[in-house]
Amino acid sequence: MKQVKPFNIVFCIDDNFAVHLAALLRSIVINTDPQNTFCFHVCSAELSAQNQHRLNQAAGEAHTINYYEIDSQRFDNMPVSRFFANRMSTVTYFRLLVPELLHSVNGLALFMDADMIVNADIADLFSVNLSNAVAGVVEDSSIIETDYWRELGLPLNRYFNAGLMLIDLFAWRQNGITNAAMEMIDSGKTYKFNDQDILNLALKNQVEFLDLGWNVQQASLQKLKWANNAKVIHYNGAEKPWQFSCIHPFTELYRRFKAQTCYAETPLIHFIDEHDRQLIDLIVQSKTSDVYIYGAGQKGRRIVCYLQTNLPAVNISGLIDRSPKMNAFNGIPVASVIPQSDEARIVVASSAYAEEIVRQLQQKQVPADSIIAVVDE
Numbered sequence: 345m346k347q348v349k350p351f352n353i354v355f356c357i358d359d360n361f362a363v364h365l366a367a368l369l370r371s372i373v374i375n376t377d378p379q380n381t382f383c384f385h386v387c388s389a390e391l392s393a394q395n396q397h398r399l400n401q402a403a404g405e406a407h408t409i410n411y412y413e414i415d416s417q418r419f420d421n422m423p424v425s426r427f428f429a430n431r432m433s434t435v436t437y438f439r440l441l442v443p444e445l446l447h448s449v450n451g452l453a454l455f456m457d458a459d460m461i462v463n464a465d466i467a468d469l470f471s472v473n474l475s476n477a478v479a480g481v482v483e484d485s486s487i488i489e490t491d492y493w494r495e496l497g498l499p500l501n502r503y504f505n506a507g508l509m510l511i512d513l514f515a516w517r518q519n520g521i522t523n524a525a526m527e528m529i530d531s532g533k534t535y536k537f538n539d540q541d542i543l544n545l546a547l548k549n550q551v552e553f554l555d556l557g558w559n560v561q562q563a564s565l566q567k568l569k570w571a572n573n574a575k576v577i578h579y580n581g582a583e584k585p586w587q588f589s590c591i592h593p594f595t596e597l598y599r600r601f602k603a604q605t606c607y608a609e610t611p612l613i614h615f616i617d618e619h620d621r622q623l624i625d626l627i628v629q630s631k632t633s634d635v636y637i638y639g640a641g642q643k644g645r646r647i648v649c650y651l652q653t654n655l656p657a658v659n660i661s662g663l664i665d666r667s668p669k670m671n672a673f674n675g676i677p678v679a680s681v682i683p684q685s686d687e688a689r690i691v692v693a694s695s696a697y698a699e700e701i702v703r704q705l706q707q708k709q710v711p712a713d714s715i716i717a718v719v720d721e
Contacts, residue, residue, distance in 0.1 A: 459507075477550055483556070
């Protein structure tokens with residue numbers, strides 16, 4: 345089914361994600377043929393008038409935005425999996441209702457997560473042949489490498505990422521997908537990947553898999569032969585381009601489009617989880633003025649950025665990593681060798697492997713009082 349203009353694109357957000365949706369809207373509008381027009385549909389439990397005004401400006405006068413208010417209490421009893429507790433809310437379940445909310449819209453509708461940026465003409469996607477499928481989707485590049493499909497009870501290893509779905513609204517309604525999904529929610533069962541698991545179960549054998557370039561996830565970056573094959577970049581991992589510590593290869597693409605919105609002056613953030621906070625508190629309590637950060641992964645980089653911004657008196661002499669993937673980060677050298685220092689403390693920037701790292705450091709004759717770590721008992 346080929347969609348006629350305007351092309352319908354749907355998002356589900358809250359006020360916290362308005363800034364990121366604005367950047368996404370700019371990337372859609374700027375990358376499309378001027379003859380294309382879009383009708384954007386924004387679903388939320390509550391969205392301030394100010395944010396609606398700013399989103400309207402991001403979309404531009406040639407395109408329209410319709411706003412839908414969803415009763416979030418419908419999902420109050422649906423927990424967010426512990427794997428995503430720090431970076432996801434029940435807003436993610438709103439997409440299950442999209443075809444019913446857009447009851448006056450027929451044909452195709454594209455659902456997109458707001459943590460995306462478009463790098464091509466998204467209107468081209470509406471010409472894809474769905475082959476009588478209910479939705480066009482892209483495989484989940486990390487989960488597809490596992491046996492999770494067996495655990496979930498799918499007949500084949502064809503698990504998709506629900507961040508982008510080209511939906512045949514008539515087929516979705518005719519096949520009762522929303523009702524099937526809501527029945528799974530009402531069953532009280534908890535799903536590891538939340539509504540994405542539910543959608544994979546409700547839509548099994550009724551989806552057409554699209555080119556990876558339409559939903560380039562963190563785990564599929566290495567599968568890209570050329571950067572321009574990335575038509576839609578999905579920042580679905582913990583690396584978010586609005587965070588100071590982000591090293592995602594398409595970080596600057598997001599920031600460039602954000603700079604063209606009314607949110608241009610909205611600052612980047614420090615994402616600090618509870619374990620990070622405990623480490624930072626221990627650094628402050630130690631009254632040390634010189635540290636090494638053990639771990640150049642996301643946690644280590646978050647700690648570096650936070651200390652540089654908020655505790656500049658603490659000198660970061662280096663990052664230590666057993667398998668360095670960079671030579672430096674934010675001006676801090678990265679090495680695999682544990683330093684010999686009488687003054688500096690070593691901060692263990694790991695939660696899952698903290699105990700193991702502490703043990704290794706002690707085996708290398710690092711004094712216990714020189715190690716700063718949070719180890720679960």
